[in-house]
Amino acid sequence: MQRFDIICPCHFGLEAVLKKEIQDLGYEIARTEDGRIIFHGDPDAVVMANIHLRTAERVLICCAEFEARTFDELFEGVKAVRWEDYIPRDGRFWVKKASSVNSKLFSPRDIQAIVKKAMVDHLSGVYGVTHFEESGNDYPLRVFINKDHVTLGLDTTGDSLHKRGYRPDAGEAPIAENLAAALILLTPWRADRYLTDPFCGSGTFAIEAAMIARNIAPGLDRSFTAEAWDNFIDKKLWYKAVSEAHEEIKEDIRCDIQGYDIDSKVLEAARDNAKRAGVLDTIHFQKRAASELSHHGKYGFVITNPPYGERLETAKTLPGIYGDLGNAMKRLDTWSFYVITSYADAEKYIGRKAEKNRKVYNGMIQARYLSFPGPKPPKKVKPEL
Numbered sequence: 001m002q003r004f005d006i007i008c009p010c011h012f013g014l015e016a017v018l019k020k021e022i023q024d025l026g027y028e029i030a031r032t033e034d035g036r037i038i039f040h041g042d043p044d045a046v047v048m049a050n051i052h053l054r055t056a057e058r059v060l061i062c063c064a065e066f067e068a069r070t071f072d073e074l075f076e077g078v079k080a081v082r083w084e085d086y087i088p089r090d091g092r093f094w095v096k097k098a099s100s101v102n103s104k105l106f107s108p109r110d111i112q113a114i115v116k117k118a119m120v121d122h123l124s125g126v127y128g129v130t131h132f133e134e135s136g137n138d139y140p141l142r143v144f145i146n147k148d149h150v151t152l153g154l155d156t157t158g159d160s161l162h163k164r165g166y167r168p169d170a171g172e173a174p175i176a177e178n179l180a181a182a183l184i185l186l187t188p189w190r191a192d193r194y195l196t197d198p199f200c201g202s203g204t205f206a207i208e209a210a211m212i213a214r215n216i217a218p219g220l221d222r223s224f225t226a227e228a229w230d231n232f233i234d235k236k237l238w239y240k241a242v243s244e245a246h247e248e249i250k251e252d253i254r255c256d257i258q259g260y261d262i263d264s265k266v267l268e269a270a271r272d273n274a275k276r277a278g279v280l281d282t283i284h285f286q287k288r289a290a291s292e293l294s295h296h297g298k299y300g301f302v303i304t305n306p307p308y309g310e311r312l313e314t315a316k317t318l319p320g321i322y323g324d325l326g327n328a329m330k331r332l333d334t335w336s337f338y339v340i341t342s343y344a345d346a347e348k349y350i351g352r353k354a355e356k357n358r359k360v361y362n363g364m365i366q367a368r369y370l371s372f373p374g375p376k377p378p379k380k381v382k383p384e385l
């Protein structure tokens with residue numbers, strides 16, 4: 001069976017969470033870089049990573065790495081790759097994206113053109129044709145150049161992995177599903193502890209938490225580009241992985257997850273999303289203002305993404321909203337609060353300094369993940385759901 005280096009890009013700053021996910025799947029990490037993890041695997045690893053990883057952006061097969069400071073070097077480096085190991089005679093291949101940082105070669109359009117030309121040149125020799133019909137399956141390539149070091153990654157995923165398939169109706173300013181999952185996995189929350197999102201919007205945190213609790217693989221309800229690559233990834237691997245993942249779903253788990261919001265319309269969307277994700281019965285959605293946040297239980301978790309001034313009219317209400325959150329912390333004094341926000345005065349109006357303040361990116365917006373951990377529950381008194 002073929003062995004590859006598999007590249008998984010992720011959100012900057014959250015590499016450790018993805019690394020642990022990959023290790024938990026049983027794969028050996030080759031190295032960690034800013035914004036991506038590289039690990040060793042076979043075709044089955046490609047399948048498992050696409051279906052199971054909650055925090056990755058996509059899964060790429062590394063076809064080659066080399067240094068290039070001129071277009072000639074880039075051409076020769078690409079031409080030397082055994083593309084026939086991946087791309088069949090009728091495959092449709094192109095450079096989906098080229099990016100370059102601190103490198104001599106920087107024009108994405110020129111990089112795309114040279115790489116495609118070199119691939120055609122190599123494959124023409126192998127297949128003995130001068131013209132490619134490209135009438136078969138898609139084989140998109142992504143090219144990264146960092147400090148003149150070129151990486152060629154064949155994209156096995158297609159639409160980014162944050163698109164699980166459950167959220168066509170995102171409310172305003174939704175958080176990416178893979179970012180929400182990473183932020184949850186960064187906390188000590190486990191399925192036997194309460195979890196509330198008082199600003200739930202389209203329900204992303206609640207849904208991701210419920211999927212984690214019930215062990216629902218994030219890729220079960222979507223397709224992947226590499227599903228069609230039966231020239232080197234046996235279709236049976238996909239069927240097997242999907243059927244095993246279905247068997248591993250915990251149907252009877254008890255957990256206590258709430259999503260609140262003041263907007264009834266977004267709550268409707270959140271319920272529809274949860275239904276599509278198969279976790280509606282695991283989450284309690286309700287219309288409730290953050291000022292009314294309360295809970296009968298102890299030692300729970302609030303994980304949330306409050307408004308951060310994404311619209312002018314909300315900007316004026318921010319001091320009040322963050323003040324409500326601060327008051328909730330006083331009422332729920334055994335709870336832990338985790339807040340992602342790009343509102344600079346968040347801590348000022350919450351009235352408390354975060355114990356940890358981690359820089360993360362929510363799309364293009366730089367945000368901070370503020371941790372206000374509460375006390376640990378006494379060993380014997382496990383909070384009962």
Ligand SMILES: C[S@@+](CC[C@H](N)C(=O)[O-])C[C@H]1O[C@@H](n2cnc3c(N)ncnc32)[C@H](O)[C@@H]1O
Binds near residue numbers: 205
């Ligand atoms: C940044 S969005 C949350 C997005 C959410 N994480 C998602 O993925 O869709 C903030 C949400 O807070 C809600 N909101 C604003 N003020 C509120 C308040 N005082 N109490 C409760 N919810 C509020 C808004 O309706 C909006 O849905």
